Amino acid sequence: MKSVIFFDSINISVPGREIFRRLGYRKGITRIGEDQKELIEDYIEYALSLIHLRGAGRRISIKEKSFSNIVLSNGIAFKSKGLSKMIGDCEEIILMGATAGDDVIESIRGDTEANQLARGVVLDAVASEMVDASLDWIVDYFNRDLRRENKRLTKNRFSAGYGDFILENQKVIYDILQLERIGIQINENYILTPEKSVTAVAGIQSRFSDTGRESESE
C-alpha cells in the first residue's frame, strides 16, 4: 500500500460554466443584465478569496473482490454491489478526498445570518463546484503517474452515501486518508465538516470506460 499524498493547495481554473449551471443558469434561456452579471462575478471573486482547496489521495491494492464486496490490501472491506460493479476487474483503487476549507463556510453562515442570501447562495455554489473540480484535478494527477504504467483511473467515481455504498464507509476513507491533516472533521453521523468536503473512490484500470461519473456526496 502506497502512502497518502497530500495536496495542500490545489490550483485549478474556476469552473465558471458549472457554477452558473448549478445556480440554475440555462444557456439561451436565462436572461441576465450586465449589472447583475457583474455583481454575481463579484460574489464569485469573493468566494475565491475565501476558498482554499486541499486534498489527499492514496493508491491501494485490492486483495479480493466479489460482486458485492471489495477487500483492500490493508484488510478493510467495502460492501457495495454498485462499487464492485464500477471497480470491475481493477486490481487497485484510489481513495481521494478534498475540501474547500473553513473560511468560505464561515462566510456563508455569516451571510445567512445577515440575510444576505444572494451572496451566500453564490458562495455555496462556487465552493461546491470548486471542491468537485478539485477531485477532477486529483484524478488528473494520478492519471499522469499511471500513464507510465499503461493504466488510468476509471471515469466513474463512487462516494459513500451513494446507492448501496453506505455512508459509514466515509469514516473508513476518512481514516485511511488521514483527512484531519487537511482540516476535515467527521461527526458521529459520518458527515464531513467543513461542509464543502468530499470523498470518493475510483478504480485503476488498464482500459478506458465509457460510463459516466457517479455523484459524490457532500
Next chain:
Amino acid sequence: MNKKIKINNILKRRPLVLDGATGTELQKRGMPPGVSPEIWCLENPHVIQEIHYDYRKSGADVIYTCTFGANSVKLGQYGVSNVGERNKELALLARHAVGKNVLIAGDIGPTGRFVKPFGDLDFEEAVNIFKEQARGLMEGGVDLFVIETMMDIQEARAALIAVKEITDKFTIVTMTYEKDGHTLNGTDPAAALVTLQSLGADAVGCNCSTGPAEMIQLIAQMKPYATVPLVAKPNAGMPELVGDKTVFNMQPRKFAGYGKEFVFRGVNILGGCCGTSPDHIRELVEEIVNEKPVAPVRKAVSAISSSSKTVVFERNNPLRIIGERINPTGKKALQEELLAGKMVLVRKMAREQEKKGADLLDVNVGVPESDEKKIMAEVINLLSAASSLPLVIDSPSVKVVEAALRLYPGRALVNSISGEEKKIKKLLPLAAKYGAMFILLPLNDRGVPEKAKERKEIIKEVFRKAQKHGFTKDDIVIDGLVMTVSSNPQAPLETLKTIEWCSHSFKCCTVLGLTNVSFGLPERKWLNAAFLAMAAERGLTMAIANPGIEEFMSIKTASDVLINRDRDASRYIARFTKTIQEGEKKAIRESVSSSDEIFRIILEGNRDEIESMLARALRESIPAQKLVDDIMIPAITRVGDLFDKKEYFLPQLIASAETMKKGLACLDPYLRNDRSAQEERGIILICTVQGDVHDIGKNIVALMLNNNGFEVINLGKDVSAEKIVEEIKRHRPAIVALSALMTTTMVNMKKVIDTVRNESLECNFMVGGAVVTEFYAESIGARYAKDGVDAVRVAKKILI
C-alpha cells in the same frame, strides 16, 4: 575539457541530441508491469545497457541514466533504502554501456509528492531528497544533470537548488504540460522558463505529455524570454488506445520531420520521450545534424514570475502597479491576523488588489514582537497558491528575505537593496543565488541624498557591485526615492530628475513609492496622482500604490494613453465605457415614474435603490398599500414566473426577494393597519432535519414565504424531532416545512412526522431538498415543494 564548456561549444555549432524513451523501450524488451524500472534494471543490467548502447549508436549526444524514479520516496515504496548507491550503480551502467566520449545525464524525476505550498512535502525535505540522489549520480560519474517531467514548479525548483548546491554541472530542467498549455499546477511555459533560468538552470524546456506538433507551440511561448538554450523532448505523437494498451503511433520518419521546425522555432536541445525508440533518434539526428540552432535571443530578461504568470517590464508597456496593501503598518486588523497565524485578510487583500488592476503584490509582514521570518514563509506559501500575481519581497531583514526567496515558487523582486555596506554584502549574493530581481535604493550609510546627482553616484556604485554577482541592468529596478513635498518643496523635482536619468541615460527600470510625496497634506490622492502622471512622462516603469483608489488608477490609465503606453487607448476605453453607460442610465431613470422604477428595481433585484425610490413614491403621495398591492407583489410574482421559466436563475430570484424584503421593511410603518392578512395566512415553521447541516436552500424558501405574506419561524438546521414537537406546541403553526439534502438524513423527515402524529398534533407538512422527491413526500404524508417559488404556491394551496 570541462563538460559544461563542451556542451556549450556543441550548442554554438548544432543542436544537441538527447536520447529517446527509456520506459516504453524497457516494456518492449520484457520489463513486466508494476515493477520499479530502476530495480528491474539493476537486476537485468544487460537490457538497459542495450538500450543505452542503441541510443548511442543512433547518434544521441546525451544518454539519460535510468534513474527517473530513483529518489527515496519512490524507491522507498519498494523497500529500497540505499538510494545514493543505487543511483551510482545505474549511472555506471550507462557509462559502461556507451563509453567515455558520450555525455551521461543524471536523470532526476518527480517524487510523486507535491512540495509546499502545493503539497505537504516540506521544501527543505524535498531539496534533501534530490541532493541524496544527485550525490549518488555524481559518484557514478555523470557529466550533466537533467530534471525532467516536472508538473510542480516548486518541485522543479527544489531539485534544481539541490543540484546547484552540490555542483555547477550543466543542468537541464524540463516541465510537462497538459493539453491546455499549463502544468497540472497551472504554470505556463513562460513562467516556468523565467523562474528556472533565473534560478540557474542551464537549459529549460518541456518533455512528455504531447507529440512534437503540440510541443512546438509550447516552445514558441518560451523563446522570446529565453536567456538559456531551450529543450524539447516530445512523445511519439499523442497516446492512442489500441485494445487495452496505450500506444504512441508516430513513426520515426514523421517524428523526425518536425526536427527542423523545432530548430527554426528556437529549440537547441532535442530528443524523444514516451514511445520514441532508437530509430526515432536516428532519423532525428539525420534531419537536424546540419541545422544551425537559434541562440537565446536575450542575455537577460527584465521579468518576474509567479507560479502561473509572468510580468515583463518593457518600455512602452503600461505603467505597472505594485499593490501596497499587504503591509501591517497602521492596519490593526491585519497585524492581529498575522500574529494569530490567520490569513483571511491577506488572501482578500491579494485578490482585491489583483481585481483592481495591480500587476505585482508587495509583501511586508513586519509586525513588532513577531517572528517575521515564520510569518513571511506562511504568507509566501499562501499567496503563491492564492494569487497569480508575482510577489515583491519587502523586508529590512536579510534572514526574512532569504527565507522568502528560497520558498517562493517564482522569480521575485526584492524590495530593496541599498548602498549600505553591511546589507549589500549579504543581500546581493542572496538575490543572485535565487535569481531574483531587486529594487536598488539609492541611499547609503551616509543617509538619503537630497540631490539627484548624489543618487546617481550611489546607483552606479551599487550596480558595479551587483555586476560582480552577474546582475545586468535588466535585473534591477531603481527606486527614485520619494520624499515629502511638505517638508522639502524641491524633493519631488529631484526624484523626477532621478527617474528621468535612470530611464533615458542609465537605461534601467524604475519604481516609486508614491504616497510619501503627499504626507501631511489634505486630499493626498490628488498629489499622488499628479506626481504619478509626471513621473510616468519621465519614464517611470512601476509604482507602489493602492490600486483600490479610483482617482489614482484613472489618472494612471489616462497617463498611459498620453505617453503612448496604451496603444489605441484600448485599456482607457475599457475602463471608462462603464462610467459613461452608468451616467446615461441614471438620466433615463430620472425621467421614469416611481411606480415603474419600483417594479424595475424589484425585477432587477437592486437592493441599493429600493428605499430611495419608495421614499420618492411616498413623497408623490402614492399610498403604501397601493405600492405593495399594485407594484411590489406583481413584480415579485413576475420574478417567480421568470424563475419558473428559467429565464431567471437563483441569484436573480434571491436578489429580487431580498429587495422585496427590504422594501416591505421600509413600508412597514405605513402598513401597520393591515396586519390581519398575515395573521390569517398562519405561521409556517421551517427547519433542516436532524443530522443535516445544509441550510441555505431552506433559508431561501423561508425568504420567499416571508415575502409572500407568511409569518415564518426558522428553527435552523440539524433540528431533532423532539425540538420540532416542542416548537409546534409553542407556536401552533399551520405548516411545518422540512428540508434535507442527503438520502441519509431524508429519512428523519418521516421520523418527525411520525413523532408529531404520535403526539396527536394537527399541522400540515411540506418537504423539500436536493434528494427529496414528490413520491417520497407523498409516502410520508407530506406535500412536496421543489424550490422557493413552488413552496409559496404549495403554502397558498394549503392555507388560502
